[in-house]
Amino acid sequence: MSGKHKVSYKSGMEQRDFIDELERLRERLNSFIQPTPLKQLEEGLWAKCEYEQPTGSFKIRPAFNSILSKLSEARSRGVVAASSGNFAQAIAYASRELGVKSQIVMLSTTSKLKIQKTKELGAEVILCGEKFEDRAKMLDEISNRTSAIRAHPFDSWETILGDSSLGLEILDETSDVFDLWVPASGGGLVAGLSYTLKHFEPAHRIFACQPENNSCLSGSILAGKPVTVDRVESLADALIATRPGKLTFPIIQRHVSACYDVSEEEIVAALKSLWAKYAIKVEPASAVAYAAYSKYAEFYPKRKHLLILTGCNIDEKLWMKLISGS
Numbered sequence: 001m002s003g004k005h006k007v008s009y010k011s012g013m014e015q016r017d018f019i020d021e022l023e024r025l026r027e028r029l030n031s032f033i034q035p036t037p038l039k040q041l042e043e044g045l046w047a048k049c050e051y052e053q054p055t056g057s058f059k060i061r062p063a064f065n066s067i068l069s070k071l072s073e074a075r076s077r078g079v080v081a082a083s084s085g086n087f088a089q090a091i092a093y094a095s096r097e098l099g100v101k102s103q104i105v106m107l108s109t110t111s112k113l114k115i116q117k118t119k120e121l122g123a124e125v126i127l128c129g130e131k132f133e134d135r136a137k138m139l140d141e142i143s144n145r146t147s148a149i150r151a152h153p154f155d156s157w158e159t160i161l162g163d164s165s166l167g168l169e170i171l172d173e174t175s176d177v178f179d180l181w182v183p184a185s186g187g188g189l190v191a192g193l194s195y196t197l198k199h200f201e202p203a204h205r206i207f208a209c210q211p212e213n214n215s216c217l218s219g220s221i222l223a224g225k226p227v228t229v230d231r232v233e234s235l236a237d238a239l240i241a242t243r244p245g246k247l248t249f250p251i252i253q254r255h256v257s258a259c260y261d262v263s264e265e266e267i268v269a270a271l272k273s274l275w276a277k278y279a280i281k282v283e284p285a286s287a288v289a290y291a292a293y294s295k296y297a298e299f300y301p302k303r304k305h306l307l308i309l310t311g312c313n314i315d316e317k318l319w320m321k322l323i324s325g326s
Contacts, residue, residue: 022168022196025065025161032064032097033165038173038306041278047307048170051282055089055121057311058166059153062188063090065162066151067098074100078148081105082139085114086238086311087153092123103148105138111237113315132231132242154188155245163192170197170306177203178304181289184208184217184259186241187248189310194255205300208252208259209292211236211267217252218259220244235267235322238285238311262291268322270294275323283314
């Protein structure tokens with residue numbers, strides 16, 4: 001997380017002097033987060049390889065920041081979070097590294113791989129029903145009973161700020177103006193990135209990318225307010241929030257240029273192409289960014305394009321099945 005890009009406060013933000021805290025964030029995360037590569041895939045196309053993080057996902061950034069921001073309380077009371085998998089593993093890993101007890105509430109439909117990995121990292125996993133309402137109820141029950149601090153996967157300032165650390169890292173690696181393609185769901189990552197990057201260079205364009213099966217963000221942008229969509233299964237099982245965050249959505253409205261949806265077929269095609277062309281193995285949620293880029297980048301010529309490849313946590317048999325088309 002060490003870097004040269006110096007932050008200076010320039011503009012306000014609701015409830016928090018966001019940019020003013022980024023240097024303190026860098027210092028806080030410096031011992032725990034190592035920079036990931038920014039790889040050139042071909043002429044004009046680069047990828048930020050967050051799948052190379054220790055837990056195979058960018059979620060390690062908001063996980064560490066959520067706990068480090070309240071470390072004393074976390075060590076005395078523990079931490080509890082609700083997650084479909086990647087944030088769960090990140091919280092489990094960060095908790096283990098920081099000597100904190102962690103409890104993770106997961107839907108019963110969460111992939112067995114992500115449940116297993118979370119347990120292996122030392123967290124206690126509590127399974128609930130199949131609905132987000134079940135998960136929220138269980139999270140409330142545990143939090144009230146144990147007084148554990150809550151870590152939100154996308155809609156807290158600690159999470160958004162942690163995600164912003166990725167923006168600073170990108171700015172350390174390139175001074176070019178670029179278009180950024182970001183997988184999105186509840187909006188924590190794209191909110192943190194868009195606010196940070198646009199602060200330093202308004203000419204950057206940030207595109208949020210979602211599976212069509214979960215279009216809560218694009219639907220909210222069209223409606224001009226957060227809307228809730230019905231939950232539909234998607235291969236991109238890390239992008240399953242049915243409503244953008246109260247904190248994230250205003251930032252996205254202001255700083256994200258567009259939100260693009262892609263089909264399940266386009267996600268699979270992107271997954272195959274990333275492997276065939278670049279030998280990059282990622283999970284479907286990561287491939288959403290490449291799918292959107294492949295579909296829409298022709299409308300944005302003569303720009304440098306950056307993909308955020310967010311994670312690689314996918315069952316090996318499922319990945320092989322998708323790649324082979326069987």
